[in-house]
Amino acid sequence: MDFRRLHPLFRSFSRPLLGFCRWINIYDDEMAQIARPDWHLMLDGRFNKGLAFTIEERQRLGIMGLMPCSVRTIEDQMEAARANFDARPSDISRFTYLSAVHNRHQRLYFKFVRENIEKALPIVYTPTVGDVVATYGLNFQQATSLFISIHDKGHIRDLMHNWIDEGVTAICVTDGGRVLGLGDMGANAMGISLGKMILYTALGGIPPTALMPVCLDVGTNNQALLDDPLYVGARIPRVKGPEYEELVDEFMDTAVKCFGHTTFIHFEDFATPNALKFLDKYQYKYCCFNDDIQGTGATGLAAFINVERITGLKLEDTVFVFVGAGSAALGIANMLMIELEERGIPPEEATKNVYLFDANGLVTCESTDVPDQGKRYIKPMEPIKELNAVLEKLKPSVLVGATGVGGIFNEQILKTMAKNHERPAVFALSNPTTNSECTAEQAYTHTEGRVLFGSGSPFPPVVINGKRFTPAQANNCLTFPGIALAAICAKAKYLPNSVFSVVSHELAKNTTQEQLDAGTLFPAIKDAHEVAFNVGVAMAQYLFDNDLSNIYPKPDNVCEFIKASLYNLDYRNSMPTTWPYPKEPPRPKAKPLPKAKEDEAKK
Numbered sequence: 001m002d003f004r005r006l007h008p009l010f011r012s013f014s015r016p017l018l019g020f021c022r023w024i025n026i027y028d029d030e031m032a033q034i035a036r037p038d039w040h041l042m043l044d045g046r047f048n049k050g051l052a053f054t055i056e057e058r059q060r061l062g063i064m065g066l067m068p069c070s071v072r073t074i075e076d077q078m079e080a081a082r083a084n085f086d087a088r089p090s091d092i093s094r095f096t097y098l099s100a101v102h103n104r105h106q107r108l109y110f111k112f113v114r115e116n117i118e119k120a121l122p123i124v125y126t127p128t129v130g131d132v133v134a135t136y137g138l139n140f141q142q143a144t145s146l147f148i149s150i151h152d153k154g155h156i157r158d159l160m161h162n163w164i165d166e167g168v169t170a171i172c173v174t175d176g177g178r179v180l181g182l183g184d185m186g187a188n189a190m191g192i193s194l195g196k197m198i199l200y201t202a203l204g205g206i207p208p209t210a211l212m213p214v215c216l217d218v219g220t221n222n223q224a225l226l227d228d229p230l231y232v233g234a235r236i237p238r239v240k241g242p243e244y245e246e247l248v249d250e251f252m253d254t255a256v257k258c259f260g261h262t263t264f265i266h267f268e269d270f271a272t273p274n275a276l277k278f279l280d281k282y283q284y285k286y287c288c289f290n291d292d293i294q295g296t297g298a299t300g301l302a303a304f305i306n307v308e309r310i311t312g313l314k315l316e317d318t319v320f321v322f323v324g325a326g327s328a329a330l331g332i333a334n335m336l337m338i339e340l341e342e343r344g345i346p347p348e349e350a351t352k353n354v355y356l357f358d359a360n361g362l363v364t365c366e367s368t369d370v371p372d373q374g375k376r377y378i379k380p381m382e383p384i385k386e387l388n389a390v391l392e393k394l395k396p397s398v399l400v401g402a403t404g405v406g407g408i409f410n411e412q413i414l415k416t417m418a419k420n421h422e423r424p425a426v427f428a429l430s431n432p433t434t435n436s437e438c439t440a441e442q443a444y445t446h447t448e449g450r451v452l453f454g455s456g457s458p459f460p461p462v463v464i465n466g467k468r469f470t471p472a473q474a475n476n477c478l479t480f481p482g483i484a485l486a487a488i489c490a491k492a493k494y495l496p497n498s499v500f501s502v503v504s505h506e507l508a509k510n511t512t513q514e515q516l517d518a519g520t521l522f523p524a525i526k527d528a529h530e531v532a533f534n535v536g537v538a539m540a541q542y543l544f545d546n547d548l549s550n551i552y553p554k555p556d557n558v559c560e561f562i563k564a565s566l567y568n569l570d571y572r573n574s575m576p577t578t579w580p581y582p583k584e585p586p587r588p589k590a591k592p593l594p595k596a597k598e599d600e601a602k603k
């Protein structure tokens, strides 16, 4: 029962009632809560302020004495959090510390992550989130997310009704089919849904109460997880075919029935065939988005636009080799096609310089298992199995790695890129760090510092011959928070691909000339919140201008409109009201009647 909703009249009787119950010996814990209905606010991370509750608030809430008498400002609390974070001996323990803060004290958590984003991002997101996913069962403490298992088929609505916040406007859903470069992670994938939604608030400024991370637990084919006694998911082989697809259909249908047809539904880390299939099926039916295809696609195109700004070589004249033919490679290649089409290049011309290289070698007419979305890049040429031989033959100036295979861009590959071009561009997009195709250090070292480099996971700056290089993090975290912000604020109807072109151009524009001159392809992570806001405004403007929004009339000033919706990281002056009606103002006293009239009235 939610005691916040009790009528205040009832609450005012609660203390004498409690005394009476004690006297007749029927006092219990539940009654204690009735007597102090606001006490639980201290236990609810959405409202708790810890030592920042003022003395007046403590008195009002009946929590005086339940904490030491000091009153801290949020800055004092940030200081304490920083000291605690720095004192932890490992990344995973820093993650565990921050999760505890998240559970008990959300506003402080988000302020900490936002204001310390350079050191917090690698903890709440890639690469540490990879370890979090791998050890999810071992470290499980509390679920702040919704698990829907295959056994819940037909009853998803009941589960959604159990969700604590009613105003959900965005959902991040995974089925754990392919998490980062780690493969099938089953129900452990909840770690990635949560990590993405943390960035919705920390970077996108979207209120956390509007967010629902979801894991569709349909079993796993990961034998190590099935054998792990601490695994928390369904111990069955991954369900495929109609049963699986019906579950996803039911999930989509129920989500919009429970939370409204403009609910933004973000697909994350589904295995490539499923990711492609569901995007195709739902893109124009729901307000949905696939981060691995469209978020990574928009990020990749922004990188290419900046490579073009640096080298002067037009994208239409650039040779691209994509290594890996999964969601990321196909998503980026697709965004490149959209860009070239917008520049008036006919489709046959646009695909001419774009090559795919998968686990079986260069994708040619002899290749099998090429997904439909990759078929247009098939080349009528002799198959080549060796990546270096492909680079020698085709001489690409842009090499994109989205394979999940750590170290595949070895010294020879990087040296070939450097031999063929003055400023080769190399992207090692796979996550976490151990799955990265090469490290930043390897990329700069083997190209004499000439490479334009981007990586999915962060790498520290590299110094070669006294020159310092700052590698850019080419991760979809530079796009999805802004995309979500725009879709939610503008109540998008659906998201056609043209939306993501706008996102790419805005992201590219947010990279300064100074950064480009230093060979850095993206804005710095410390500015990621500002970037998310700018991306959100540009995309929302596009949605409003192209009849893709459900908001009428369109706001006069989109920037101010979005600003007004952002989550405030500072404490409010007073506690949220525990009863939905404001306190009535004191009633004015009745004016005394003039004497004569009073006498009249008596008569």
Ligand SMILES: O=C([O-])CC(=O)C(=O)O
Pocket: 126, 179, 180, 181, 269, 291, 292, 430, 431, 456, 475, 476
């Ligand atoms: O989560 C990340 O860091 C980027 C991403 O979507 C993936 O690698 O699947």
Ligand SMILES: [Mg+2]
Pocket: 180, 268, 269, 291, 292
């Ligand atoms: Mg992903």
